[in-house]
Amino acid sequence: MHETSTISAEEVPNNISQRLLDKYNEVRNHTLTICAPLRTEDFVVQPIVDVSPPKWHMAHTTWFFEEFFLSPHYKNYKRFHPRYAFLFNSYYETVGERVLRPNRGNMSRPTVDEIVEYRKYVDAHMREIIPTLSNELLKLLELGLNHEQQHQELLLTDIKYILGHNPLFPPYDESFSEVLDSERSSDFVAINVGIYEVGHEGDDFNFDNERNRHKVYLQAFEIQKRLVTNEEFMRFIDAGAYQASKYWHSDGWAWVKENDIYAPLYWHKIEGKWYRYAMAGLEVIDPNAPVTHVSMYEAFAYAEWAGMRLPTEFEWEVASEHFQWGERWEHTNSAYLPYPGFQKADGAIGEYNGKFMVNQMVLRGASVATPVGHSRPTYRNFFQPNLRWQFTGIRLCKR
Amino acid sequence: MHETSTISAEEVPNNISQRLLDKYNEVRNHTLTICAPLRTEDFVVQPIVDVSPPKWHMAHTTWFFEEFFLSPHYKNYKRFHPRYAFLFNSYYETVGERVLRPNRGNMSRPTVDEIVEYRKYVDAHMREIIPTLSNELLKLLELGLNHEQQHQELLLTDIKYILGHNPLFPPYDESFSEVLDSERSSDFVAINVGIYEVGHEGDDFNFDNERNRHKVYLQAFEIQKRLVTNEEFMRFIDAGAYQASKYWHSDGWAWVKENDIYAPLYWHKIEGKWYRYAMAGLEVIDPNAPVTHVSMYEAFAYAEWAGMRLPTEFEWEVASEHFQWGERWEHTNSAYLPYPGFQKADGAIGEYNGKFMVNQMVLRGASVATPVGHSRPTYRNFFQPNLRWQFTGIRLCKR
Amino acid sequence: MHETSTISAEEVPNNISQRLLDKYNEVRNHTLTICAPLRTEDFVVQPIVDVSPPKWHMAHTTWFFEEFFLSPHYKNYKRFHPRYAFLFNSYYETVGERVLRPNRGNMSRPTVDEIVEYRKYVDAHMREIIPTLSNELLKLLELGLNHEQQHQELLLTDIKYILGHNPLFPPYDESFSEVLDSERSSDFVAINVGIYEVGHEGDDFNFDNERNRHKVYLQAFEIQKRLVTNEEFMRFIDAGAYQASKYWHSDGWAWVKENDIYAPLYWHKIEGKWYRYAMAGLEVIDPNAPVTHVSMYEAFAYAEWAGMRLPTEFEWEVASEHFQWGERWEHTNSAYLPYPGFQKADGAIGEYNGKFMVNQMVLRGASVATPVGHSRPTYRNFFQPNLRWQFTGIRLCKR
Amino acid sequence: MHETSTISAEEVPNNISQRLLDKYNEVRNHTLTICAPLRTEDFVVQPIVDVSPPKWHMAHTTWFFEEFFLSPHYKNYKRFHPRYAFLFNSYYETVGERVLRPNRGNMSRPTVDEIVEYRKYVDAHMREIIPTLSNELLKLLELGLNHEQQHQELLLTDIKYILGHNPLFPPYDESFSEVLDSERSSDFVAINVGIYEVGHEGDDFNFDNERNRHKVYLQAFEIQKRLVTNEEFMRFIDAGAYQASKYWHSDGWAWVKENDIYAPLYWHKIEGKWYRYAMAGLEVIDPNAPVTHVSMYEAFAYAEWAGMRLPTEFEWEVASEHFQWGERWEHTNSAYLPYPGFQKADGAIGEYNGKFMVNQMVLRGASVATPVGHSRPTYRNFFQPNLRWQFTGIRLCKR
Numbered sequence A, B, C, D: 001m002h003e004t005s006t007i008s009a010e011e012v013p014n015n016i017s018q019r020l021l022d023k024y025n026e027v028r029n030h031t032l033t034i035c036a037p038l039r040t041e042d043f044v045v046q047p048i049v050d051v052s053p054p055k056w057h058m059a060h061t062t063w064f065f066e067e068f069f070l071s072p073h074y075k076n077y078k079r080f081h082p083r084y085a086f087l088f089n090s091y092y093e094t095v096g097e098r099v100l101r102p103n104r105g106n107m108s109r110p111t112v113d114e115i116v117e118y119r120k121y122v123d124a125h126m127r128e129i130i131p132t133l134s135n136e137l138l139k140l141l142e143l144g145l146n147h148e149q150q151h152q153e154l155l156l157t158d159i160k161y162i163l164g165h166n167p168l169f170p171p172y173d174e175s176f177s178e179v180l181d182s183e184r185s186s187d188f189v190a191i192n193v194g195i196y197e198v199g200h201e202g203d204d205f206n207f208d209n210e211r212n213r214h215k216v217y218l219q220a221f222e223i224q225k226r227l228v229t230n231e232e233f234m235r236f237i238d239a240g241a242y243q244a245s246k247y248w249h250s251d252g253w254a255w256v257k258e259n260d261i262y263a264p265l266y267w268h269k270i271e272g273k274w275y276r277y278a279m280a281g282l283e284v285i286d287p288n289a290p291v292t293h294v295s296m297y298e299a300f301a302y303a304e305w306a307g308m309r310l311p312t313e314f315e316w317e318v319a320s321e322h323f324q325w326g327e328r329w330e331h332t333n334s335a336y337l338p339y340p341g342f343q344k345a346d347g348a349i350g351e352y353n354g355k356f357m358v359n360q361m362v363l364r365g366a367s368v369a370t371p372v373g374h375s376r377p378t379y380r381n382f383f384q385p386n387l388r389w390q391f392t393g394i395r396l397c398k399r
Helices: A013-035 A054-073 A084-088 A101-106 A112-132 A135-164 A230-238 A250-259 A296-305 A313-322 B013-035 B054-073 B084-088 B101-106 B112-132 B135-164 B230-238 B250-259 B296-305 B313-322 C013-035 C054-073 C084-088 C101-106 C112-132 C135-164 C230-238 C250-259 C296-305 C313-322 D013-035 D054-073 D084-088 D101-106 D112-132 D135-164 D230-238 D250-259 D296-305 D313-322
Strands: A188-191 A194-198 A214-218 A221-224 A267-270 A273-278 A281-284 A329-335 A361-365 A381-383 B188-191 B194-198 B214-218 B221-224 B267-270 B273-278 B281-284 B329-335 B361-365 B381-383 C188-191 C194-198 C214-218 C221-224 C267-270 C273-278 C281-284 C329-335 C361-365 C381-383 D188-191 D194-198 D214-218 D221-224 D267-270 D273-278 D281-284 D329-335 D361-365 D381-383
Touching (some): A013 A054, A013 A135, A054 A112, A054 A135, A101 D101, A135 A273, A194 A313, A214 A313, A296 A329, A313 A361, B013 B054, B013 B112, B013 B135, B054 B084, B054 B112, B135 B273, B194 B313, B214 B313, B230 B296, B296 B329, B313 B361, C013 C135, C054 C084, C054 C112, C054 C135, C135 C273, C188 C313, C194 C313, C214 C313, C313 C329, C313 C361, D013 D054, D013 D112, D013 D135, D054 D135, D135 D273, D214 D313, D296 D329, D313 D329, D313 D361
Antiparallel strands (some): A188 A221, A194 A214, A214 B214, A267 A273, A329 A361, A361 A381, B267 B273, B361 B381, C188 C221, C194 C214, C214 D214, C267 C273, C273 C281, C329 C361, C361 C381, D273 D281
């Protein structure tokens, strides 16, 4: 994703540098904080293609700064290692060949210690260069920091997958709560028919896929104040909805059949009682907490079963000032497509968002794994409709 | 897909019955006319999962009438064969188990002659029952006839695939022209910003996915009067665009690489010259004809390369009265999703459209293979973005 | 497979030509006789990769004569069709590119009628050329006829697969018996320890894989006079042996699990009773008939369960004059490997047998589908250990 | 594999216990010695299904002693961890469910430190129990130690795969030599026709697949004193043999095509010069060293190209006293099948060898990775014909 108008014209350049240097330090440290509870072995594995090894996230986010700042702009910069660009490029076709995603978990080297050294090396050089950057590069720096924040969320969800699929179910952090102190009202908010504006406008940081701000015409609708709960979802299970094709998309039904899906990810029925793996370890399911780790297919089927529907991303955005959000990424029934006037940036940065605008669905909001301050009402997250390892949830609309 | 308000309240019931009986005879005969040039062997094969054997189409469309009219409503009806419902159900999960799609081409029996007998048997009974049907069932009958028309287009495209992938390249019909006498102006039509209405309204036949008619807000845009030509597309090929990731969706690029795509379907370079397989046989490519048999991925990449974009389905619909259409199904950059107020019908008929509303893209217009009178400006066709065996084409928008 | 010393030095050349011309006419006609009960559609399909469409067999055996006799040796021969060599070459890498085996069932053209014309055309030319052939080419001719006989057996087993996997279970020929009037004694024959000779010697036709005749040292063993019966095999099923890993090879167990194997091919349990599809149609299983259509994995597991073992191919050959054989191809516990002194012929004919001498197991004897006179005690048939569509059976050895 | 007659009747029981206790200590320590050069991350990954993570080998060999000695025979034994039996069972179906082989590399826990603790815990208990074991269990103990020795060889080959497929090519141990000081004569040894005895006899340890010792009849043959060298194999490459189907098995040719095989495993052509990854790191290829890491398919094709053949396992065994062996596992043209009189043991130990006796080929000798004293002339190693990650080599026979 690339930014546009992050830095207001009025801000004094030195202040910007200082602010971003502070943010740089904070963001870079936070990645290490997330990794602190891990054992060395946890950094290495990749149980499914969507999950990356934690040490890969640590190195890839560092490569971003080396590739786009130090290598082109730091005079006489010597790369930490000549092969790391090959190892830690994620998907930028423009920047050259790379380790294919399914092979990341086969790479025992470099070691975690070596990657920590890599981070220190790049950080030291970045701290030197940040005060000298042009406004254009400061914008790119803010993108790099938002990029690392996105990987911080993936780090948490990937760690959860790695530990939650280990037969020993080791906790990540027993003090990690997956629930916020949110309003739990089942009331619906009514929104009137009319023209609304959606998309981002203004000087604060945002991604290219949130622009341009534009008018949309919405029909009247009602949207629920809280997310669907575990208790409600258990009723869906008990009603046999995982065995009833009529609630599902055709592709969703094929996915259920092929993968023997019968409950959300991380749910286990042990001696007749439902448990789930949480960041704090295996726990009895809390009926009042929002259901989590459901795919878009499951969210859609739940809504069908409940006689309601998922909101579109525009309905969600318009209604978002009327309810609390941020506990789960909320499935919408909108495909991830460009806004009017969308323009890809030139070069590798242009690969950030645009090339993914097919075959994925939009999620809105944020989750307990999202870094504080990273999201906003216009933020567009996106995944394939079968994926479940993010902290996803369901908010219902009335037809 | 299911219809709603096909039959106007004012029409005298007897007239309706008579009109639909005439249409029944005409549609049922047209299927046989399409199959007339085939050899018996051509009716049997299924070279890829998306293509069905012609004899399967002949039987499946017949099964539809047996399943939804004769079996429930014709007194003491005796099915032509007790196993045909199993063999010729396509995807209606509600109606029971069925031969899986990839196995259709393994079924040498029933023979073509037996299926022709099946058609005669069902037709004779249908002609008896049609004059007695309620208005509700007459609506369903009109759906059945539109259903058969959709399979008539698939029959042609599947036959083209079967013959066009045979190393002998046998023609289907040397008099079949794939080109209409369309306007070939490269001018663009300009449409103003504003609120427009899209979707179907009125008493004539339409599918549930075209409803409800509703308002949308569109930005100003320009759209080209003609489709992209073969000559233009050859420039795209010559420019190396099939080898340049930057023009492609990420999924599109993976598709190009995995399948070694380098030209539209049915194109062959023979001694330095481009040929294509057409219904009339192998022919030198006509530079002025519209490019055909391109996937949505290719259409998107072409537009990127040309510095333009594909229209959304709403832009297409609003602009459609300003240009000629009907020669090719036209790719849009819209995902196939429900309109506001969309409701699935109950029972098997409800599986017609709604369950496909994920992972597919909308095509608008019609093609030279579409039965006359079958399409309309609000008609929504839909396929996965990698498919190419339909008569597809590209119309460009200016950003 | 290629022959060596088929034609004895003493036979008068003219007699040889005449004898082989008669055999040519007989063999070529027999292929048509086998196909007589088929409907046109049955000639086209290929439900699994191991099964070829009947029309492919008809054309491929014809191509063999065109490729190795008419094209090189008939003066000014004009091929029936320039593309048929590409379409109907089976696996001879030396002879050029070919349609890949999994695609044979996608070829609706040439039609059956066209292939019958192809056969007539080649036969007419062959009848002219046979009287003029050198001894060397007469040997090759005898190979070509044995080759066609091998395809006659495959024709029958492939037809059985095509009709037996059709949900309508159409009979092939209601007068076709799969059982011979064989001895059914459960006694064992005892063979003493010692040196024995195995392999072929002499002037009659034989394949290169049967040579050289050589000495082997065998331990004493006992072998059963009759084959394992359906009744015995049902006891194996009832004992839960398909669910007990201990009787199976590791690969066999994986095959059972992956393919949900629970009975021989063509067996169906209908309302608590076992039926099987036979060439004469669906029938109640005859308890006294030999069990058929079992893989080598199943034969091995059966022997383990019965506390016995399969014979080696040498044990089988040495003991074969003491029991009746020819009803089923009999699984051995010998891998298909070359005999001492084995030499591949030069050129395409050298691909006949040698290149398959890995990953396959030897079957001995013959079956009810084998053309009369085609097999002999030294004949080595070979298949992968998971395959079941041949008429296979089990003969036990005592340890 | 299970032993039979390892312990001679005359040996005083106490002496046996003491000898095996010493061997236990030595073998168990040697596993740790092999792992000493590794970094923690190297213990975790599984780049292909045939390779297991080093920590899995460390734990699995330990589980063997816990499962078959401590759990059944140590009074009131408390397992180190209740889930380890599930995690570290390899393929013993009889002993219960287990982590499927392809998932071993997804298991970050238990950590290497925890597995080292597991080893210590089991070792301490084993040292207590060994002096008390019956003769029967002492035999099983010797099997357990040979089992761990087999995993020591796999540890080395798996480590080589893990490091040798890392883009950084980290050495395992720069002092590790893959070459012995062997005779390099290209002469052939001639063996006469006759009856020979093969297989194991006597009281020293051996596996069930080496028995019974039995007579075989061999034709006269000649076998080369040294292994095929890298220089000879480069000539095979330069002659285009990887592109010439005629030298290959049909399955071998398909393997070459599908996997783009053009040289032995670990070979890299860098700026026109051949290098290979060795345990000591990337190195220029030594022309006089034996070619290594070739599959049976490649060994067979090489012999075909050279106009010779591979020996059978019996030829190898009979001739083995006439040449030096032990540098590479030597491909034979023998399938892995039971010897006359072969009997599987009861229970889980019976799964050791017998169930693999299909679809694999025998290798004879030993390699630089084989623990000292582990192999012998009757030892039968076995792998699928496409595998290359063992230290394999080629010895030629003259036809």
